[in-house]
Amino acid sequence: SQTIHQWPATLVQPVGSPLSLECTVEGTSNPNLYWYRQAAGRGLQLLFYSVGIGQISSEVPQNLSASRPQDRQFILSSKKLLLSDSGFYLCAWTLDRGIPYTFGSGTRLTVV
Amino acid sequence: AQSVAQPEDQVNVAEGNPLTVKCTYSVSGNPYLFWYVQYPNRGLQFLLKYITGDNLVKGSYGFEAEFNKSQTSFHLKKPSALVSDSALYFCAVREGSSGDKLTFGTGTRLAVRP
Numbered sequence: 001s002q003t004i005h006q007w008p009a010t011l012v013q014p015v016g017s018p019l020s021l022e023c024t025v026e027g028t029s030n031p032n033l034y035w036y037r038q039a040a041g042r043g044l045q046l047l048f049y050s051v052g053i054g055q056i057s058s059e060v061p062q063n064l065s066a067s068r069p070q071d072r073q074f075i076l077s078s079k080k081l082l083l084s085d086s087g088f089y090l091c092a093w094t095l096d097r098g099i100p101y102t103f104g105s106g107t108r109l110t111v112v
Numbered sequence: 113a114q115s116v117a118q119p120e121d122q123v124n125v126a127e128g129n130p131l132t133v134k135c136t137y138s139v140s141g142n143p144y145l146f147w148y149v150q151y152p153n154r155g156l157q158f159l160l161k162y163i164t165g166d167n168l169v170k171g172s173y174g175f176e177a178e179f180n181k182s183q184t185s186f187h188l189k190k191p192s193a194l195v196s197d198s199a200l201y202f203c204a205v206r207e208g209s210s211g212d213k214l215t216f217g218t219g220t221r222l223a224v225r226p
Contacts, residue, residue, distance in 0.1 A: 006155075032212055044156075044202065044216040059213075090155055094212060100146055101214055103155035 002027035006091045006104030013111055019078040021107050023091030031093040033074040035066055038088040050074060086111045114139040116205050118217035125193045126225055133188040133220045135203030144206035145186045147177055149199045193224045
């Protein structure tokens with residue numbers, strides 16, 4: 001069966017420090033992968049998506065970047081965190097439009 | 113561009129009563145519609161989807177949703193609410209272009225009182 005792993009679960013980082021959040025999917029091949037951010041426990045904002053290795057599309061200009069070094073690995077990064085980067089980050093995958101997204105359990109990032 | 117509207121920030125209902133969480137959408141072409149539920153500090157869990165076929169779709173935990181093309185709505189319903197249904201509910205629509213991006217509504221918090 002397919003599973004998605006996202007870590008760490010919580011993270012507290014100082015302003016100006018780097019960031020690396022990792023998401024991996026098991027049990028499937030060539031998934032579409034997504035990073036969402038949820039602010040204030042409500043709306044979800046799509047940050048990046050990827051349809052294949054090395055293929056990254058950015059939805060909003062920001063302080064973050066994403067990479068997909070392997071088929072089932074999706075990484076969210078920042079060189080220097082800002083206070084406004086705080087939020088709940090969710091990774092998700094799917095195979096095609098008829099299949100619902102499966103979400104990871106999320107990472108709570110607090111920038112102090 | 114596609115969009116989803118959830119007009120209610122919060123819905124309050126007594127346990128045992130029916131519940132409805134509203135969702136309207138705007139999308140070019142045929143919509144792919146989804147409902148997700150989120151419990152505190154957790155990822156989103158899939159409840160149900162409409163792709164094609166019967167306008168009434170049944171999902172997990174006794175939830176169902178009715179697709180209404182003329183009203184561009186996809187309201188979530190349950191005949192008898194449980195306290196454990198209290199959570200944040202998201203409606204979402206899928207775009208058919210590259211990447212199959214999912215656009216979410218702003219969420220509706222459901223509070224079921226005993």
